[in-house]
Amino acid sequence: MKKTIAFSALIVVFAFFLMAVAKMRPFGEPPMANVSTDWDIKSTKNSTWRSWHDVVNTMVDKDDNNDSEVEFTTRSSKSLVGKVTFASKTSYSGRSWMRINTRGGCWKSSGKIQDSFAGVQVYNKTTHKVAYYLDFPSPVKPGVYEWHRYERKIAINPSDTYSIRMVGIDKWKEHAVAAYWEYLNIEVSGEGQAPQETKFELGERAELEMDDYIIEHCQRETGANNVVTAVVFDYRGFDTLGEATVLFSAVTGVGVLFRRRKRWVKPEEKKQEA
Amino acid sequence: MTPMSKIVVLVTNLLCGFILVFGFYVIVHGHLTPGGGFQGGAVVASACALVVIAYGDKRVKERLSYDAFSAIEASGLIAFVGLGFFGLGATFFYNFLAVERISSLRWLFGAKALIGPNPGDINTGGVIPLLNLAVGTEVLGALSIVLLLMLMTYTPKRGEAEIEESTAGRRAQETGEKHETGGN
């Protein structure tokens, strides 16, 4: 009886520990604020695009200043595209987040790939510092358009004013660099709000820079299609060396244990002796 | 261990080739499809296990030698460690063959890979297919050695030994004749 009670208590404790580790949140996350109602969004002058060729041709940066601030209109009610500045109306207590969801890339006309970069910059206008910079990686060849998806979550200060800019910088100022995107969704939320209902959700997208970096850059750096094999043999090849050594030493241990000896005392003979 | 019946032996003769081909396919295409060194090595070792089960004690001890598999396993591990030293200019285990980093070695798994979903070119991957081959060799050697060790030191009990001697001789004669005419 005691064995059963102890064992079932162990099961219950272990199950709760597992659920806590796996982040089954019984209390939910605070809700995401609606951008258009809770925040004052001002977007500068309007211009319409007919195709992404217009995006590229206008966003070329050949001067020395640090950004190419080009304004353009929204594409749908959900996405805000362009140079926007926003400040919060209500005050949030605690931390606030901004989630950027974009799909775009970097385009270069020619030149050294390493000396130019493009991306999305979140600039804090109150403290005059860059809050976050999302880098679009260089393409494999000049003149090539590649599309990648990015999603980042940035901690922001709700009392500051932020602006989001697309940046394209060429170090030698000889060639054209551009950042282009298809949509740029911004969502803002803060703590201290009323929590929602309890939810058990498996598989929400976690903020993991390392795995996102590996999936984005695997084919470019290693040339392999299988990301898991590239991680096992290229990004973490040293761990595989340890694993091969463990396998070899285990087989050596089995070989030591099964060595043949001359004097084998069989159990029947031992009983006869005793 | 007594050898198994004629049906099992015949099926083993047919299937061993296919298992070996499939195992080496999984090893070599490790950078394109799911698989790789460890998985393919286990598949090839299962072919050795099939042979050990079907043919029994005596015939396996005559044909498959423990020393050969030990040499295969050791050479696999040496090749794996040695391939890590080639890229020592940058770091240990550097992928020095990958995306045309050395232009003269473009034929040895050095082509550039297309970005995004693509059918997959076997010429890509850099040093990863070579590492797959080394690890696959090591794993098949290791697992086969474990099987052969357990077979070599198997001593039947006294009652079993008499039954084995009476039946094994007759069965070995039958299978021996069958194979000599069948062209093993």
Add this chain to the structure above:
Amino acid sequence: MLWNIPYIAVVALIVLGLYACMFKSNLVKIIIGTSLLEAGANLFLITLGYRKGGIAPIFTNAPSTESMVLPVPQALVLTSIVIGLAVTALLLSIVVMIYRHYGTIDAKKVRRLRG
């Protein structure tokens, strides 16, 4: 709630493995319990790296590259499986040696040290 079935399977595997390790006296059954524990731990590691609507992280003939499952836990689990295999092989060979020495594989009877 339906999407948490992998976690429930992990709990079941580990519980069954612990039960077999603790309450069984046959040595081979204890080794089976160890193997179940390893399986539960590996499944837990892989299940943590799931993204909603995720695809296997392989680019060959992939349907789309929208969201891929995390590849790093899968790579670490490959190592873990091989290490589990090595441990099981050594445990089984020790059991063979125990059987040859004592004549029985009941864990309650192999307690005395014999010369």
